Amino acid sequence: MINILLCGANGKMGNAVTRVAAQQDTVKIVAGYDINTQSDSFPVYDNLDNVSEKVDCIIDFSHPALFDSIIEYARTKKIPAVICTTGLSKEQVSKLEFYSKETPVFFSANMSIGVNLIMDLVCRASKILDGSFDIEIVEKHHNQKLDAPSGTALAIADAISDTVSFNPKYMFDRHSVRQKRDKAEIGIHAVRGGNIVGEHTVIFAGNDEVIEIKHSATSKEVFAVGAVRAAMFMYRKNAGLYNMTDLVKE
Numbered sequence: 001m002i003n004i005l006l007c008g009a010n011g012k013m014g015n016a017v018t019r020v021a022a023q024q025d026t027v028k029i030v031a032g033y034d035i036n037t038q039s040d041s042f043p044v045y046d047n048l049d050n051v052s053e054k055v056d057c058i059i060d061f062s063h064p065a066l067f068d069s070i071i072e073y074a075r076t077k078k079i080p081a082v083i084c085t086t087g088l089s090k091e092q093v094s095k096l097e098f099y100s101k102e103t104p105v106f107f108s109a110n111m112s113i114g115v116n117l118i119m120d121l122v123c124r125a126s127k128i129l130d131g132s133f134d135i136e137i138v139e140k141h142h143n144q145k146l147d148a149p150s151g152t153a154l155a156i157a158d159a160i161s162d163t164v165s166f167n168p169k170y171m172f173d174r175h176s177v178r179q180k181r182d183k184a185e186i187g188i189h190a191v192r193g194g195n196i197v198g199e200h201t202v203i204f205a206g207n208d209e210v211i212e213i214k215h216s217a218t219s220k221e222v223f224a225v226g227a228v229r230a231a232m233f234m235y236r237k238n239a240g241l242y243n244m245t246d247l248v249k250e
């Protein structure tokens with residue numbers, strides 16, 4: 001049995017992970033970490049120093065404000081951490097990379113297997129088209145999402161940048177400049193509304209033809225399933241930085 005500490009236990013994703021974990025024989029949520037400590041199923045603490053349960057792996061769907069305490073807890077207790085919170089600062093991502101030298105850390109802005117497949121397809125298309133088509137990324141999320149653009153949209157743009165032969169410039173705010181589109185741009189656009197779970201479309205616009213690669217998540221469960229799978233994957237792993245590509249390969 002893999003004992004999980006669930007950070008952000010009382011959030012929307014925390015609840016989805018609790019539901020998914022309850023259907024699994026190999027994982028058990030033994031404790032939670034959240035400012036809201038109400039729970040019927042396992043103890044939830046608002047301070048990690050109070051966690052007394054034996055923990056084998058951390059799953060974090062919380063808030064960037066909790067990142068430092070969570071990564072420090074993982075490092076000192078030598079517990080693998082699956083970090084799913086988005087909107088981390090550059091400094092936090094660097095810290096995560098640094099700590100992964102001594103602690104197993106899994107980090108993905110999108111825990112859905114399908115999104116990780118479209119990343120692969122987008123990279124293949126970018127390599128073939130290599131600058132001959134304009135690339136725009138449009139992401140849509142619910143009206144409660146704090147960060148924009150989404151971590152996934154940025155991860156898609158970064159993956160394209162690593163693939164193409166030129167050095168793309170990210171354009172987030174097209175209305176702020178009155179000029180023609182630069183060939184080397186990747187436009188990144190965020191739409192917020194209703195309860196859209198998550199939609200990412202990558203548009204490759206050429207002369208007289210347009211290719212769109214799109215992923216839609218219709219429920220938050222897909223991210224929770226990915227996170228629980230990641231926790232199983234990380235159990236007893238050596239120190240290092242892992243992501244969905246590593247999980248899918250295994």
Ligand SMILES: NC(=O)c1ccc[n+]([C@@H]2O[C@H](COP(=O)([O-])OP(=O)(O)OC[C@H]3O[C@@H](n4cnc5c(N)ncnc54)[C@H](O)[C@@H]3O)[C@@H](O)[C@H]2O)c1
Nearest residue numbers: 008010011012013034035061062063084085086109110111
């Ligand atoms: N990687 C992925 O695939 C993926 C998918 C969905 C959501 N997310 C990310 O996961 C995070 C959580 O998403 P959510 O929809 O569950 O959000 P949510 O707001 O519903 O839940 C966040 C939880 O964290 C707790 N929290 C927030 N700030 C806190 C603080 N300072 N101290 C203690 N507890 C605190 C809240 O009480 C809440 O229970 C977000 O960053 C979101 O973007 C990632």
